[in-house]
Amino acid sequence: MLQVRELHAYYGKSHILHxxxxxxxxxxxxxxxxxxxxxxxxxxxxxxxxxxxxxxxxFKGEEIAGWPSYRIARRGLGYVPExxxxxxSLTVRQNLLLGxxxxxxxxxxxxxxxxxMFPNLAxxxxxxxxxxxxxxxxxxxxxxxxxxxxxxxxxDEPTEGLAPLIVRQVGDLISEIARRGVAILLVEQKLxxxxxxxxxVYVMGHGTIVFEGTPAALKADAxxxxxxxxx
Amino acid sequence: xxxxxxxSTLNGVLFGMLLxxxxxxxxxxxxxMGVLNFAHASFxxxxxxxxxxxxxxxxxxxxxxxxxxxVGAIGAVVERFGLRNVHRHGHVPELLFTxxxxxxxxxxxxxxxxxxxxxxxxxxxxDFPAFTIFATNYPAYKLFMLLISIGIxxxxxxxxxxxxxxxxxxxxxxxxxxVAHLGHNVPxxxxxxxxxxxxxxxxxxxxxxxxxVTQSNMAxxxxxxxxxxxxxxxxxxxxGAFVASLLIGLLQTFAVSVNxxxxxxxxxxxxxxxxxxxxxxxxxxxxxxxxxxLPYLLLVLxxxxxxSGLMGTRET
Numbered sequence: 146m147l148q149v150r151e152l153h154a155y156y157g158k159s160h161i162l163h164x165x166x167x168x169x170x171x172x173x174x175x176x177x178x179x180x181x182x183x184x185x186x187x188x189x190x191x192x193x194x195x196x197x198x199x200x201x202x203x204f205k206g207e208e209i210a211g212w213p214s215y216r217i218a219r220r221g222l223g224y225v226p227e228x229x230x231x232x233x234s235l236t237v238r239q240n241l242l243l244g245x246x247x248x249x250x251x252x253x254x255x256x257x258x259x260x261x262m263f264p265n266l267a268x269x270x271x272x273x274x275x276x277x278x279x280x281x282x283x284x285x286x287x288x289x290x291x292x293x294x295x296x297x298x299x300x301d302e303p304t305e306g307l308a309p310l311i312v313r314q315v316g317d318l319i320s321e322i323a324r325r326g327v328a329i330l331l332v333e334q335k336l337x338x339x340x341x342x343x344x345x346v347y348v349m350g351h352g353t354i355v356f357e358g359t360p361a362a363l364k365a366d367a368x369x370x371x372x373x374x375x376x
Numbered sequence: 377x378x379x380x381x382x383x384s385t386l387n388g389v390l391f392g393m394l395l396x397x398x399x400x401x402x403x404x405x406x407x408x409m410g411v412l413n414f415a416h417a418s419f420x421x422x423x424x425x426x427x428x429x430x431x432x433x434x435x436x437x438x439x440x441x442x443x444x445x446x447v448g449a450i451g452a453v454v455e456r457f458g459l460r461n462v463h464r465h466g467h468v469p470e471l472l473f474t475x476x477x478x479x480x481x482x483x484x485x486x487x488x489x490x491x492x493x494x495x496x497x498x499x500x501x502x503d504f505p506a507f508t509i510f511a512t513n514y515p516a517y518k519l520f521m522l523l524i525s526i527g528i529x530x531x532x533x534x535x536x537x538x539x540x541x542x543x544x545x546x547x548x549x550x551x552x553x554x555v556a557h558l559g560h561n562v563p564x565x566x567x568x569x570x571x572x573x574x575x576x577x578x579x580x581x582x583x584x585x586x587x588x589v590t591q592s593n594m595a596x597x598x599x600x601x602x603x604x605x606x607x608x609x610x611x612x613x614x615x616g617a618f619v620a621s622l623l624i625g626l627l628q629t630f631a632v633s634v635n636x637x638x639x640x641x642x643x644x645x646x647x648x649x650x651x652x653x654x655x656x657x658x659x660x661x662x663x664x665x666x667x668x669x670l671p672y673l674l675l676v677l678x679x680x681x682x683x684s685g686l687m688g689t690r691e692t
Contacts (some may be wrong), residue, residue, distance in 0.1 A: 218559035230554040232547040239543055246559040250542065280602060293559055 244292030252294025394627025423581025434602025451574025610685025
């Protein structure tokens with residue numbers, strides 16, 4: 146579904162990504178691991194066009210590198226940014242409604258489903274989203290992107306800075322997304338979540354992929370974990 | 377005194393609502409695209425001149441519709457083929473672009489209509505006093521202006537809060553990139569907002585043209601006040617722009633009618649500086665005399681005390 150080849154990206158003059166190769170198959174859950182600053186977020190920002198990409202990005206058979214963000218999203222590639230960009234001056238329900246790309250063609254996610262899954266959001270459906278807690282905002286951003294019915298959703302650090310109870314809820318939501326057949330590319334620090342739900346994992350170091358394999362293979366490879374993951 | 381109060385309030389609210397017609401568009405453009413559109417007041421002037429010309433050909437009422445539609449289309453073209461290309465090179469070139477555009481529009485207006493005021497008159501149906509308070513005849517045309525601006529304010533508010541495109545615009549005010557990542561065509565929204573903002577300014581121009589002076593310097597006269605409104609109200613805040621418009625409308629209208637000076641205030645306490653003292657000149661300046669400075673004074677104070685503006689929601 147997604148094939149990234151020889152992806153390079155720059156912030157001004159600094160060269161951040163040095164030829165990243167990465168694949169996500171239909172309905173597959175893949176995690177992108179690594180320490181802070183190795184280029185994991187930049188990789189998905191380059192895929193979505195937030196950072197100008199150089200190299201090849203094919204999604205559902207089409208080369209999408211250089212497309213405007215809204216066209217990439219319409220093609221079925223969802224993106225949940227790390228900074229939980231909710232629209233603070235709109236209500237929770239309005240935030241969710243804006244996730245819909247076309248009001249005439251609702252997808253497999255309904256507002257009622259979302260609110261049933263998260264009683265916290267349901268009780269605040271008509272409150273301004275700006276007053277939600279960090280965890281609720283995270284749920285809202287993921288749900289909002291799901292409303293657009295993506296075939297692949299890229300989620301950047303969803304559990305960062307959240308309390309353990311909320312982290313578990315986010316984990317449950319990600320499992321639910323996978324269960325409904327949506328492919329996931331997850332950037333995550335917390336190894337346990339990533340290893341539990343992923344079919345494959347990539348480990349990044351210094352702007353390239355340094356390991357690719359199953360979670361079991363990563364657990365077995367102490368050298369990779371010591372060199373690229375453990376602090 | 378009561379007469380002055382009522383008439384000044386009416387005039388102040390009217391001026392404020394006219395300012396809001398322009399400030400609303402400017403705020404939308406400023407917040408969404410980060411461009412301080414120096415040419416915004418020029419679209420107001422174009423509205424007045426288009427209104428004048430179309431009124432001559434087919435009458436005032438068609439002009440009230442056709443003028444703003446034409447100016448809105450010009451605005452959309454400017455965004456699509458001008459600003460959007462300049463945008464890639466950053467905010468400073470954008471600023472310079474709108475700055476240059478303001479001069480181009482002014483020169484073109486002078487070439488076509490000349491430098492002196494044109495004879496843009498109040499339509500005859502509205503050329504009568506609506507009511508008389510004490511000795512003042514309040515013109516029906518001013519009430520008409522007030523009604524039009526309030527009507528458009530209500531319509532704009534309804535569109536922004538009740539429709540889907542309005543919600544997209546509201547979300548783009550603070551998070552344009554995120555809106556694009558959800559699959560909304562943000563460049564198209566930008567073009568529509570720029571066109572709509574220009575059209576709103578043009579409506580203000582068509583209705584203000586007959587009441588004020590329709591002349592090629594009217595953009596330069598009004599532009600600075602408009603920026604005061606947007607900055608005082610706060611970036612990203614339409615309600616802030618509304619409050620600031622009324623505030624500045626009332627402030628200016630009341631200030632010109634107040635003939636009080638520091639000398640009068642201190643005279644109450646029995647203190648008067650001698651005629652030769654250095655303070656004498658300063659003491660005799662009336663509020664009416666400094667009225668034109670007051671909005672800018674307010675701007676400076678707001679920037680010092682609350683740089684994000686009265687109701688600003690965005691940092692940059």
